Amino acid sequence: MLKLLGAFLIIIPCGLIGLRLGRNLSRRAEELRQLQFALQSLETEIVFAATPLPDAMKSVAGQINGEISEVFNQTATELVNGQGQTAAEAWHNSLKEKESSLVLNKSDMAILEQFGQGLGISDREDQKKRLTMARMQLVGREKQAESERRQFQKLWQSLGWMMGFLITLLLI
């Protein structure tokens, strides 16, 4: 009986870890998709409506879901209550603050950081170029994330359970 309980205590967490790792793969693809959508909306706000950044960020945050929306929301709030930070700084701070709840990897974050450097500093034409460039990069990342998900999601999920069984067997 005790052995059975111990086995459960090993198998279930291992399985859950596998599930979670697998889900993170699809979450990353989803976050990258949301980001592209967000940048697209931001481009509309900036290029066609010339909306000031705090308002534009707020409106973008309202159009998307999840943690990405929080990053935009946070940037807008920082800019509104700003103590003199530039858009780049506000964006950087928000990214840092939300980093732990995002599943994006280091190089995804690097794209976002780089994009933030140019936020609001130039005319519409140049902003459009910057936004388009960041979006193109994100499209590439999303493709890669998607293929990773296809390859590894199932693998991680079954691997989790299998590792659990294996450890149990070894211990028995």
Add this chain to the structure above:
Amino acid sequence: MTILMRQTVLEKSLTGERICREIFPFLAPELRNLIEKISLEKLNDLEEIRLRIGAPVLFRCTGSDLYLGRQGSLINSRQQAFICTSEIIKKTVMMMCNCSVYALEEEMQKGYLTLSGGHRAGFTGHTVIEAGRIKTLKQISSINIRVARFIPGAAARILRHLFQGRQLQHTIIISPPRCGKTTLLRDIVAAISNGFAEFSPVQVAVVDERSEIAGCRDGVPQMPVGHCTDVLDACPKAEGMMMLVRSMGPEVIATDEIGSLADVAAIQEVINAGIKLIATAHGRNLEEATARPGIGEIIQQRFFSRYVVLSRRKGPGTVEVIYNSEFQAIWKGDG
């Protein structure tokens, strides 16, 4: 007696407070920390703040030019002055345009923007030319922040001289820069628009090409310009005057800094429509203004019946003399 001296102590302290509230939040944090240590009284006389990369931060006050010290006070010596960096300029520009340079493309093209409260920030830097016209400014190297003053009663002494009987006369204010031309114009507009003494309010329309008279932000005047005043913000003068004649049916049109040939035609139109005109022009005195192209022609054609000449002899806003349509002095102002 100067106009500034007429400004009461209360109004003076309000100027310092307004500067703190309306200008300081747009400065880079490093600069703001230093400036916060300056006393309010000193700020009351502030006319301009000049920031240039690699140069001391200059505060131009009435009567003296002071530097911002490294410890935060205003000092005379340039050696101890705080040196402005390109980072400070960059940040200040970003603050002024709400981190959205793209939203202010037209302003950048013209080289200035208006802060709420009507204060003016002018820029120089590297101009980007496209098809022979200035497209935008980048790599900004200097900023000049001009404090907008509203001095209630600035026009009170001279208002009566601008009337013949109960008829306001076509008036032009002639003065070099920084003599209170726009301040005086604004107060005349406010006075006739609100009505004064036995004169009832009249409908005034303002063509504010450089957003200096009414200091509009998002189209709303930030300066008190009177309750019967319509403001056409950021509109080219000549076209704006024509538009107002047709659309708003004003009794008086006021505009700043006339002088181009296009203005001459528009002024003719306004005057022929039976609308009274109040305008300003650059020039040290009447002769000098007459010698300049554009404005000279306007003066020679005797469009105006009152010429108000300003100087800084006794502080900004010193009224030197008022001439009538025959160029005879009808009032020797602060002489």
